[in-house]
Amino acid sequence: MLRALITRLAQTLLVLFGISAMVFGVFFATPGMDPTARIAGRGASPQVMETIRKEYGFDRSLPIQYAIMMKKLFISRDLASYANRGERVVPEILRAAPVTASLVCGAAFIWVMTSLLAGTLAAATKGRMVDRIIMALGMVGISIPVFWLGEVMNMLTQSRYHDRWWFAWVPPPGYVPLTQNPWGWFLSLVIPWCVLALAFTGIYSRVLRGDLIALSHEDFIRTARAKGLSPTRIMLRHSLRMALIGYTALFGMDFAQLVGGGALMTEVVFGLPGVGHLTYQALSNMDLPLIMATVMYSATFVVIANTLVDALHMALDPRIRPNR
Amino acid sequence: MPGLMKTSSTRSERLASSGPWKTALTGLARDHTARLAGLGLLLIVLACLMAPFYAAHIAHTDPFSANVAGSIVLDGQEIDLMQPDDNPLHLGLSPIGPTWHTRYLLGADSQGRDIAARLLYGGRNSLLIASSSAALCLALATLIGVAAGFLGGVADAVLSRLMDIMWAVPVYLFAICLSIVTITTGLHLGPLTLEGNSLLVPVMIIALVYVPYAARPIRARVMGLKSAEFVTAARCLGVPRWRIVLLDILPNITDTLVVLGPLVMNMALLTESALSFLSIGVQAPASSWGTMIQDGEGLIYTRPMVAMAPGLAIAAVVLCLNILGDSFRDCLDPRSTSREP
Numbered sequence: 001m002l003r004a005l006i007t008r009l010a011q012t013l014l015v016l017f018g019i020s021a022m023v024f025g026v027f028f029a030t031p032g033m034d035p036t037a038r039i040a041g042r043g044a045s046p047q048v049m050e051t052i053r054k055e056y057g058f059d060r061s062l063p064i065q066y067a068i069m070m071k072k073l074f075i076s077r078d079l080a081s082y083a084n085r086g087e088r089v090v091p092e093i094l095r096a097a098p099v100t101a102s103l104v105c106g107a108a109f110i111w112v113m114t115s116l117l118a119g120t121l122a123a124a125t126k127g128r129m130v131d132r133i134i135m136a137l138g139m140v141g142i143s144i145p146v147f148w149l150g151e152v153m154n155m156l157t158q159s160r161y162h163d164r165w166w167f168a169w170v171p172p173p174g175y176v177p178l179t180q181n182p183w184g185w186f187l188s189l190v191i192p193w194c195v196l197a198l199a200f201t202g203i204y205s206r207v208l209r210g211d212l213i214a215l216s217h218e219d220f221i222r223t224a225r226a227k228g229l230s231p232t233r234i235m236l237r238h239s240l241r242m243a244l245i246g247y248t249a250l251f252g253m254d255f256a257q258l259v260g261g262g263a264l265m266t267e268v269v270f271g272l273p274g275v276g277h278l279t280y281q282a283l284s285n286m287d288l289p290l291i292m293a294t295v296m297y298s299a300t301f302v303v304i305a306n307t308l309v310d311a312l313h314m315a316l317d318p319r320i321r322p323n324r
Numbered sequence: 325m326p327g328l329m330k331t332s333s334t335r336s337e338r339l340a341s342s343g344p345w346k347t348a349l350t351g352l353a354r355d356h357t358a359r360l361a362g363l364g365l366l367l368i369v370l371a372c373l374m375a376p377f378y379a380a381h382i383a384h385t386d387p388f389s390a391n392v393a394g395s396i397v398l399d400g401q402e403i404d405l406m407q408p409d410d411n412p413l414h415l416g417l418s419p420i421g422p423t424w425h426t427r428y429l430l431g432a433d434s435q436g437r438d439i440a441a442r443l444l445y446g447g448r449n450s451l452l453i454a455s456s457s458a459a460l461c462l463a464l465a466t467l468i469g470v471a472a473g474f475l476g477g478v479a480d481a482v483l484s485r486l487m488d489i490m491w492a493v494p495v496y497l498f499a500i501c502l503s504i505v506t507i508t509t510g511l512h513l514g515p516l517t518l519e520g521n522s523l524l525v526p527v528m529i530i531a532l533v534y535v536p537y538a539a540r541p542i543r544a545r546v547m548g549l550k551s552a553e554f555v556t557a558a559r560c561l562g563v564p565r566w567r568i569v570l571l572d573i574l575p576n577i578t579d580t581l582v583v584l585g586p587l588v589m590n591m592a593l594l595t596e597s598a599l600s601f602l603s604i605g606v607q608a609p610a611s612s613w614g615t616m617i618q619d620g621e622g623l624i625y626t627r628p629m630v631a632m633a634p635g636l637a638i639a640a641v642v643l644c645l646n647i648l649g650d651s652f653r654d655c656l657d658p659r660s661t662s663r664e665p
Contacts, residue, residue, distance in 0.1 A: 015489050148638065
C-alpha cells in the first residue's frame, strides 16, 4: 500500500513537471516571439527591456529560464503580473479562488442531487415514459453550449422578464462576497449555478442510469432478488452503492477541472471574477507570469484530485487494492 | 449437394463478418429517433451547403458586407435596416428584428447583414472545423493509441504519461492557451507556415486537445486485440509487425472509431464555438456560429435573435450527433446500456 502511494506521488510530481514544462514551452519557447517584448508591452524603453531580460534570465539557456520561473512562482512567490504592474500573482489567484469555489460547489451540489434522483428514477422506470422523458431532457441539457445558455439566461433575467415577479429578484451580474452579504451572495449565484449544472446533470443522470442497468445483470443483484428483497431496497442499498464507485470517479475529475478554471465560460458570461476569468484576462493581455501561475494552479488541482479519486477508489472498492 | 453446402457456408461467413459500418447502419434503420436525428443533421448540412444560393437568390443580400445605410421594402413600405432604439435609455440605432419574409428572415446584425444568410455561411465553417478536427483528432489518437498499445514497454509508458499530462490541463484552458499564441504569432513549424487567421489553426488546436480523450480507449482496445488468438497466430506464422497492425489491428478498432466519431465531433463543435465566442477561434472576415453569438452579445437585450439563432443551430447539431453517437454505441458495444429496453 505504502509503495503504491509513493509510486503514485512520484507520478504526480512527474505530471506536474510535465505540465509546467509544456506551458513554459508554449509561451516562452515558441519560435518567432520574444518573451521580453511580450512582458514589457508595446513601446517599452530599452532599459526596461534590459531589466526584464536580466530578471527572468532570458539571455540565458531555456532550462535556467524555466528554473527561474519556477523559483519565482513556488519558492520566493514574488512573481509579479505585468499587465497590472507590481501586482503579485499568487495573492491574485488566492483572491479569485473563493469565487470559483462558490460557483463550482453550488453547481456541484445541484447537479449531484438532481442527477442522483433523475438517474435512479430513470433506471427504476426503465423503458417507460418517465425514463424516456428524463433521458431526452438529459440529452438536450448536454447539447446546449454553456456560454450561450448563460447569455440567454442573462437576457431573460436581466431584461426581458426582469419586471416580472419570477425574475425580479435576480441581482445584476457580478459577484457578492459571502462574508459581506450571504443572502446577496446566494442570489447572485443562483442563475450561474443552474446554468453550469445543467450539462453535468444531463451527463451524470445518463451515466448513472447506464451503470445501474448494467449492474442489474450482475450475480449479486440476482442473489438479492432471489432472497426476496424489495426492488427499492435492491436499488438503493445494492445497485446504487455499487454504481456510486464509478460516479465518484467521474465527479472527482470534473470537479477538479472546474475548480481549476474549467468553469471559465460561465465565469466570463456572468462576470464572476474567478480563476477561469483571471486566466482568460491573463491570456488576453498575454500576461505571461499570470498565465504560468493560473495554469499551474489548475493543473495542480486536477492532478491532486486524480490522486485523491484513486485513493478513494481503493477505499471504496477492495477489488482494486494492490495485492500484498 | 457440395455446391449448395458451399454457398450456405459463404453466406453465413458474410453474415458473421458484417463490418462496423454495416452494423451501425442497420442499427440506424431500426432506431426511429436516431434516423430522425440523422435526417435532421443531413438537412442542416445541406442547408449550409446551399448558403451561396440562399444569399444570392432568396435573400438577395451579400452577407459579408456591412449594409448599415440600407433599407428594405416590406408590405409596400420602405423600412430602414437600422432603426431608432425603442428603449429610451439607449440612444442609438438597433438593427431590424426578424421580418419573417425572404429578405432578412431573421433580422439583421449590428452591421446590417442578413442573419439567416450568415447563419448558413457560419454553419459551413462550424461544421467544416468540427468534422475535420474530429477526423484529425481520431487519426492522431489512432496513431498514438496503436503505438502505445501495440508496442508496449517504454513507448507505452512515455505516450501514456504524455496523454496524462495533456489531459490534466482543463481542455478549454489548454485550447485557449494554444489559440492565443498561434493567433498572435501564426504558426511556423518547419515547412508548415500558417497565418493566424487561417481556419486550419482552430482545426489543429481542437484536434490536438482532444487526442488524449480518444487515444485512451483506442489504446485499451489495441491492448486487448494484441493478446487475441488471431494476432498470436499471425505472429507465430512470422507475419511482420507492420502487417499485423495494418491488417489485423486497424480493421478491428474501426468500431471504436465509429463510436468515438460523433462524440469527438460534438466536443469539437462546442469548443470551436466557445473559442470563437471569446474571439480567439475563427477570425474575421470568416465567421462561424461562435463568432455570430459573439456579434449578438452586445445586442442580446434588444435583438436577442442575433445570438439566439446560431446558439439554437449549435444545440440542434450537437443533439443530433449525440443521438447518433448513442445509437452507434448501442449497436457496436455489447456492454452499452444507454437505451436498453
